[in-house]
Amino acid sequence: xxxxxxxxxxxxxxxxxxxxxxxxxxxxxxxxxxxxxxxxxxxxxxxxxxxxxxxxxxxxxxxxxxxxxxxxxxxxxxxxxxxxxxxxxxxxxxxxxxxxxxxxxxxxxxxxxxxxxxxxxxxxxxxxxxxxxxxxxxxxxxxxxxxxxxxxxxxxxxxxxxxxxxxxxxxxxxxxxxxxxxxxxxxxxxxxxxxxxxxxxxxxxxxxxxxxxxxxxxxxxxxxxxxxxxxxxxxxxxxxxxxxxxxxxxxxxxxxxxxxxxxxxxxxxxxxxxxxxxxxxxxxxxxxxxxxxxxxxxxxxxxxxxxxxxxxxxxxxxxxxxxxxxxxxxxxxxxxxxxxxxxxxxxxxxxxxxxxxxxxxxxxxxxxxxxxxxxxxxxxxxxxxxxxxxx
Numbered sequence: 001x002x003x004x005x006x007x008x009x010x011x012x013x014x015x016x017x018x019x020x021x022x023x024x025x026x027x028x029x030x031x032x033x034x035x036x037x038x039x040x041x042x043x044x045x046x047x048x049x050x051x052x053x054x055x056x057x058x059x060x061x062x063x064x065x066x067x068x069x070x071x072x073x074x075x076x077x078x079x080x081x082x083x084x085x086x087x088x089x090x091x092x093x094x095x096x097x098x099x100x101x102x103x104x105x106x107x108x109x110x111x112x113x114x115x116x117x118x119x120x121x122x123x124x125x126x127x128x129x130x131x132x133x134x135x136x137x138x139x140x141x142x143x144x145x146x147x148x149x150x151x152x153x154x155x156x157x158x159x160x161x162x163x164x165x166x167x168x169x170x171x172x173x174x175x176x177x178x179x180x181x182x183x184x185x186x187x188x189x190x191x192x193x194x195x196x197x198x199x200x201x202x203x204x205x206x207x208x209x210x211x212x213x214x215x216x217x218x219x220x221x222x223x224x225x226x227x228x229x230x231x232x233x234x235x236x237x238x239x240x241x242x243x244x245x246x247x248x249x250x251x252x253x254x255x256x257x258x259x260x261x262x263x264x265x266x267x268x269x270x271x272x273x274x275x276x277x278x279x280x281x282x283x284x285x286x287x288x289x290x291x292x293x294x295x296x297x298x299x300x301x302x303x304x305x306x307x308x309x310x311x312x313x314x315x316x317x318x319x320x321x322x323x324x325x326x327x328x329x330x331x332x333x334x335x336x337x338x339x340x341x342x343x344x345x346x347x348x349x350x351x352x353x354x355x356x357x358x359x360x361x362x363x364x365x366x367x368x369x370x371x372x373x374x375x376x377x378x379x380x381x382x383x384x385x386x387x388x389x390x391x
Contacts, residue, residue: 006247008258012266013218013249014293016258019265020101020217022062023319024272027065030066033059033074037082039163041215041228042091042279043075044086048302050314051330051337051364055092057278076175083190084181085166088229088285091119095174096188097211099197103204104229105169109178113164124161125170129185131172137184139177146180191287202241205234210242214337217284218249218258223289227282252292274355276316276328284317294324296345311333312341320352328353337366341373342383350379354386 008016018024022039036059037043052068059071075082079262081095086104092111094103118124131143131277140146146159151204155163162183165171172189175182186195199207211217221239244257277284279300284290291297302311312329319325326349329341339357344350361369369387372381 008218008247008249008256010249010251010293011322012263013252013256016217016262017268017283017293018143018217018272018319018322019270020215020259020262023275023283024322025268025270027064028062030063030070033063033066033071033358034081036062037074037092039215040282041097041211042087042093044088044282045090045092045287048314051276051332051360052312053179054278054280057276057316058281060360060363061273061277061281063273065282065359071170080174082174084176086229088227089280092185095191096174096194097208099199100195100204100207102169102199102213102260103234105167105199106201109168113167118160118164120157121164124157125165125207128158128161128165128183129170132183133187137175137182137189139182141180141181143183145281151390196338201234201371202238205230205238206241209239210244213242213244213257214259215314218247218256219289220252220254220256223286224257226286226289257303266329272322273319273351274359275319276330276356276360277319277324278316283319290317290324296324298327311343315341315343318349318353318356320356321348325349325352326358332364332366335366336368336370337361337364339369339371341375342371343375344379344383350383350386354390357387358390359376 005303022028022036028036029161043055043058045144056068056071060065074080077093077380082092083095083098084090084092084143085101087093100328128143132138140159143162144158145156147154147156151342162171166173169186172181172186173183174183174189174215208228208230209224216223221235222232225235239257243260245260249256262341279285289300298311298315299313301311302313307338315327317324325342325346328339331338331340337360341352357369371384374383
């Protein structure tokens, strides 16, 4: 096999990243959601649900119109091999990675709790552990309630204790019930063969950095660090001990690293897809990397005042022709998919947006598509005509 190039063009870097993320080439089988989770190294969770929850959108983007029940079963079903923990954010992770996140558990223990404080830590933690030992896995609500009051951050003592025990690895979440975490004792829920593995911070980081490199295809040390929630200094210290290959990407200010077989895709003809991508998808959630790879500068505007939004509440990037060509802020009214705002960013964007809207509508069971606003406004007719032609 010829040696991997040491310099990638921007276009080659995009092709490598899309293939590594499972977003170009042949689609994996619809029953392969668990394998996709392992390929990505984790799938981010979020409470916002527009067309569907983000973790469902991630599976749909890669597998096509997969049944939502099948997605849930792969992530949290009785036969699933996953756990939930902090990577770059709250993620569903492959169960075999439990030993690797010891580096994060130790860091959280050393740092202390996040922004919450317990009035009586020993009593609260002991109470949660006692209930779980006696009754089995429980949600915060079943333990006695997640909140003191009405606002989401006003956690109860029970919730604070359970989250602290989760952060430090005493508890684990391997199941959700109505999108609530179900807490269980790690000593009971994690297989002994995994629980008994004791790895140093460096050993954990080497494995996590290598996995991040495979998932991203090509990445800077900073990208690798952010992807797994690791300190950049630790990544820089261990990246030379992985199998990642140093490369230069044209237009990138910093050196990059690539999975050893990542450039194999450059010698193939692979199909691109026209898709709506969740803002929390691992292809797009790192906004700095997204801008560097695709030239798309945007942020999630769900928490931005309405009058200051540029692209919409839950604007989803549209993948087409191997890059991001636009954004769609979607919604649903009954069985109608509503594109509240469509932003066309390239000359050929309308064709990809139309195809992406039709695909998404079919998946969520919408019989009709309504487009409310298009930017630039003079292209609204073009997009409407393409949607009608493709139906």
